[in-house]
Amino acid sequence: MKTVYTFGGAADHSDPRQKDKTVTGGKGANLAEMASIGLPVPPGFTITTEECVGYLERGEEFSDKLRGDVAEALGHIEATVGKVLGDKDNPLLVSVRSGARVSMPGMMDTVLNLGLNDETVAGLAATSGDERFAWDSYRRFIQMYSDVVLGLDHGLFEEALEIAKEDKGFYSDTELEAEDWRELVGEYKRIVAEELGRDFPQDVNEQLWGAIRAVFDSWDSDRAKVYRRLNDIPGDWGTAVNVQAMVFGNMGDTSATGVAFTRDPSTGERAYYGEYLINAQGEDVVAGIRTPQYLTKAARETAGATPLSMEEAMPDAYAELARVFDLLETHYRDMQDIEFTVERGTLWMLQTRSGKRTAKAALKMAVDMVGEGLISQEEAILRVDPMALDQLLHPMLDPDAERDVLTTGLPASPGAASGKIVLDADKAELWANGGEKVILVRVETSPEDIHGMHAATGILTARGGMTSHAAVVARGMGRPCVSGAAAVSIDREKRAVRIGERELVEGDVITLDGATGQVMAGKVATLEPELAGDFGTLMDWADAHRRMRVRTNAETPDDCRMARQFGAEGIGLCRTEHMFFDAARISAVREMILASDEKGRRAALDKLLPEQRADFREIFEVMAGLPCTIRLLDPPLHEFLPHGDEEFADLAEATGHSVDQLKRRAGELHEFNPMLGHRGCRLGITFPEIYEMQARAIFEAACEVTKSSGDAPVPEIMIPLVATKRELEILRALVDRVAGEVFGETGYQVEYLVGTMIELPRAALVAGEIAEEARFFSFGTNDLTQTTLGVSRDDAGRFLAPYVERGIFARDPFVSLDVEGVGQLVELAAERGRATCGDIKLGICGEHGGDPASIAFCEGVGLDYVSASPYRVPIARLASAQASLKAKS
Numbered sequence: 001m002k003t004v005y006t007f008g009g010a011a012d013h014s015d016p017r018q019k020d021k022t023v024t025g026g027k028g029a030n031l032a033e034m035a036s037i038g039l040p041v042p043p044g045f046t047i048t049t050e051e052c053v054g055y056l057e058r059g060e061e062f063s064d065k066l067r068g069d070v071a072e073a074l075g076h077i078e079a080t081v082g083k084v085l086g087d088k089d090n091p092l093l094v095s096v097r098s099g100a101r102v103s104m105p106g107m108m109d110t111v112l113n114l115g116l117n118d119e120t121v122a123g124l125a126a127t128s129g130d131e132r133f134a135w136d137s138y139r140r141f142i143q144m145y146s147d148v149v150l151g152l153d154h155g156l157f158e159e160a161l162e163i164a165k166e167d168k169g170f171y172s173d174t175e176l177e178a179e180d181w182r183e184l185v186g187e188y189k190r191i192v193a194e195e196l197g198r199d200f201p202q203d204v205n206e207q208l209w210g211a212i213r214a215v216f217d218s219w220d221s222d223r224a225k226v227y228r229r230l231n232d233i234p235g236d237w238g239t240a241v242n243v244q245a246m247v248f249g250n251m252g253d254t255s256a257t258g259v260a261f262t263r264d265p266s267t268g269e270r271a272y273y274g275e276y277l278i279n280a281q282g283e284d285v286v287a288g289i290r291t292p293q294y295l296t297k298a299a300r301e302t303a304g305a306t307p308l309s310m311e312e313a314m315p316d317a318y319a320e321l322a323r324v325f326d327l328l329e330t331h332y333r334d335m336q337d338i339e340f341t342v343e344r345g346t347l348w349m350l351q352t353r354s355g356k357r358t359a360k361a362a363l364k365m366a367v368d369m370v371g372e373g374l375i376s377q378e379e380a381i382l383r384v385d386p387m388a389l390d391q392l393l394h395p396m397l398d399p400d401a402e403r404d405v406l407t408t409g410l411p412a413s414p415g416a417a418s419g420k421i422v423l424d425a426d427k428a429e430l431w432a433n434g435g436e437k438v439i440l441v442r443v444e445t446s447p448e449d450i451h452g453m454h455a456a457t458g459i460l461t462a463r464g465g466m467t468s469h470a471a472v473v474a475r476g477m478g479r480p481c482v483s484g485a486a487a488v489s490i491d492r493e494k495r496a497v498r499i500g501e502r503e504l505v506e507g508d509v510i511t512l513d514g515a516t517g518q519v520m521a522g523k524v525a526t527l528e529p530e531l532a533g534d535f536g537t538l539m540d541w542a543d544a545h546r547r548m549r550v551r552t553n554a555e556t557p558d559d560c561r562m563a564r565q566f567g568a569e570g571i572g573l574c575r576t577e578h579m580f581f582d583a584a585r586i587s588a589v590r591e592m593i594l595a596s597d598e599k600g601r602r603a604a605l606d607k608l609l610p611e612q613r614a615d616f617r618e619i620f621e622v623m624a625g626l627p628c629t630i631r632l633l634d635p636p637l638h639e640f641l642p643h644g645d646e647e648f649a650d651l652a653e654a655t656g657h658s659v660d661q662l663k664r665r666a667g668e669l670h671e672f673n674p675m676l677g678h679r680g681c682r683l684g685i686t687f688p689e690i691y692e693m694q695a696r697a698i699f700e701a702a703c704e705v706t707k708s709s710g711d712a713p714v715p716e717i718m719i720p721l722v723a724t725k726r727e728l729e730i731l732r733a734l735v736d737r738v739a740g741e742v743f744g745e746t747g748y749q750v751e752y753l754v755g756t757m758i759e760l761p762r763a764a765l766v767a768g769e770i771a772e773e774a775r776f777f778s779f780g781t782n783d784l785t786q787t788t789l790g791v792s793r794d795d796a797g798r799f800l801a802p803y804v805e806r807g808i809f810a811r812d813p814f815v816s817l818d819v820e821g822v823g824q825l826v827e828l829a830a831e832r833g834r835a836t837c838g839d840i841k842l843g844i845c846g847e848h849g850g851d852p853a854s855i856a857f858c859e860g861v862g863l864d865y866v867s868a869s870p871y872r873v874p875i876a877r878l879a880s881a882q883a884s885l886k887a888k889s
């Protein structure tokens with residue numbers, strides 16, 4: 001197996017291993033690729049990643065084969081450029097560059113000008129005819145090599161340079177003459193000898209092998225290890241080493257070095273984008289010592305800058321560069337990020353790779369490239385990261401607006417929101433109903449804050465992480481949220497919020513940026529998302545390529561409307577309990593719960609019926625004939641109970657019960673583990689009148705809408721938390737009976753389905769039996785994850801992060817489906833359900849319905865649809881298109 005691959009000059013680039021990043025690293029593979037299509041690449045060679053792995057395994061020993069192969073490959077460079085490493089008359093200089101499969105901060109920095117010593121420096125001066133250049137290169141080499149390979153502090157060298165300049169009264173490096181650089185080289189060598197106790201290596205072979213060794217060693221540096229851990233990069237990849245003939249951007253005013261993108265990486269605009277510096281080398285452009293200049297005349301003019309652009313200062317080299325840009329884009333069929341050097345008017349390419357880009361740019365480039373015939377629609381769909389769409393869907397803060405940042409918390413749910421501070425959920429709802437925009441500020445949120453969270457335009461909490469109640473609910477609702485802002489403290493007495501040094505009161509306006517976690521004083525201007533244009537185009541393509549339907553989880557007409565704008569094709573989950581929290585209804589709900597007998601309950605339910613009917617009517621109208629899965633009441637009843645004496649007193653007055661009576665009843669409803677308690681279909685079995693009322697409201701609304709609009713709704717009535725066939729049998733009979741009654745009364749009839757949520761392991765196991773009663777299954781993967789793992793989502797905050805960090809869970813199982821465990825249950829239930837009922841409709845309605853990895857899993861299982869919160873609908877559309885395309889290929 002080859003240990004070294006040569007590139008450039010007359011090298012043979014035909015071995016496919018040379019263009020395989022796993023063998024030659026990203027940089028090496030692309031250098032070979034560029035050379036093979038005839039671009040000007042300085043000749044060089046790449047030592048494989050396999051040699052790095054072997055070297056580390058052997059306890060930092062080079063293989064014998066490598067020593068011979070490197071010597072031979074060096075011969076290739078020498079023959080191509082007609083110079084010899086270490087030759088005192090005609091010396092070759094090389095760079096030594098690390099290059100793993102993916103670009104990796106933490107790896108060894110590049111060493112330039114290797115091969116210089118006290119003798120070759122004179123040769124370089126003679127061959128270049130520029131003594132100043134030769135000594136400048138030598139001092140750069142000593143400084144870089146000492147820092148990167150010998151591990152000396154680069155500050156020592158910078159200090160020496162500063163002192164030299166001061167002595168001579170110079171301001172900038174360009175004022176130093178050959179003699180000055182020569183003196184500085186002497187000083188640098190003295191520093192090395194003093195710090196190291198031995199002289200700077202004069203033997204060029206020692207220099208070369210020292211640098212190669214340093215690149216290999218840097219794979220196991222602490223910095224590299226930390227980076228790998230944070231980015232899930234395996235430790236056994238190793239890095240390649242590239243040794244390449246130097247070309248010089250620091251040979252006077254016809255030489256330059258620069259970095260460029262073939263398109264604008266932040267807007268996606270088809271315009272060359274980049275910077276360059278005349279008479280400079282290597283990293284001078286990014287080092288910030290001198291201010292780089294623009295590449296194009298247009299960019300310079302837009303910026304109002306005076307120093308000439310490359311297009312103006314070096315028109316020939318620029319024209320060549322532009323030609324190369326176009327060749328590279330055609331070849332790679334993607335936007336490229338490029339490094340180049342111009343040596344005395346001649347252009348040399350030093351690096352190319354696919355460029356990083358913003359979501360907006362990714363979208364624009366993908367769509368543009370299809371128009372240009374560069375890529376297919378399928379490729380365009382696969383190019384855009386679905387999660388990145390999130391950045392584009394929410395109103396964004398105007399980047400040009402001033403920000404008075406009060407503190408920064410966790411970026412829990414993206415989007416920007418401004419509004420008045422309110423400290424409790426009821427007030428949030430009250431003010432919002434009065435037309436105010438409010439930000440709900442809480443220490444933490446809990447289920448009884450839902451109505452306030454819904455009413456708010458944004459949510460700020462002092463405590464809680466990225467999977468806290470506030471964060472999860474806010475993401476579900478598409479509300480911007482900043483959680484865990486520790487600098488926030490709330491004074492309920494004074495109705496005030498202290499944020500760091502500043503005190504604000506209820507009613508003061510603040511702004512949240514859920515994408516960064518910033519909390520700002522006052523209102524900051526926002527920009528609305530753009531749903532037409534490139535976004536719309538890519539989404540249309542995605543729709544044409546996906547198999548699964550995409551529905552939404554929504555329970556208010558507003559959310560339904562938004563979801564339809566985002567392309568939802570139905571409702572996958574309408575949670576009816578949210579409708580019960582409405583301020584106007586909660587007292588009827590409480591009256592129902594606290595009633596001591598069925599008669600009392602029915603009286604209260606009669607008050608709720610018209611309200612529920614109106615809810616459903618509005619939703620059916622918005623959904624205009626699309627399927628709507630409505631889940632009957634699910635949470636334990638005590639969630640609706642009053643809190644605090646004030647609320648009990650209010651309720652006592654409203655119902656005519658005494659406060660004591662009410663408290664006693666509340667005590668009776670208390671549960672030790674409500675998640676596994678009296679909830680879901682267990683409510684329907686024990687209090688059938690509740691489900692009867694809900695079913696009646698649904699059918700009456702459906703009939704009304706059929707009558708008035710002609711868009712006949714298709715309600716899919718979902719019974720939650722079913723574990724046995726018998727439960728579903730009883731409740732399905734109830735629903736069918738009510739449907740029959742309503743159809744008889746109204747003279748209208750609608751199509752409907754009764755089905756269940758699969759959210760208990762038992763239900764998944766006996767899905768074949770349950771399917772005898774169900775026309776559809778919807779996988780409620782939030783609860784199915786909780787019940788399968790035995791982990792409560794609301795309490796997992798304390799251990800989930802360390803679990804993920806230590807790799808016990810690959811990812812947060814509430815964010816991305818645990819395919820290995822929970823996934824098996826989904827697969828099994830789908831299979832058994834279909835075996836009983838061939839055309840059973842299958843969908844997913846947990847948070848996972850908006851997660852691309854989980855969506856790919858659903859495609860594999862063959863579900864009919866996924867359902868996601870409104871803002872995730874476009875993500876789900878794109879992700880399911882990608883899953884369909886990948887399944888085909």
Ligand code: ADP
Pocket residue numbers: 042094095096097098109110112244245246247248249257281282283339340341350351
């Ligand atoms: P990084 O991975 O940090 O970008 P590189 O290996 O690309 O490191 O080197 C950084 C810079 O050094 C390059 O952009 C280029 O300007 C310069 N450089 C590297 N090799 C050479 C060379 N053979 N000739 C001239 N400049 C070089």
Ligand code: MG
Pocket residue numbers: 109110
């Ligand atoms: Mg670098």
Ligand code: MG
Pocket residue numbers: 339351
């Ligand atoms: Mg580079």
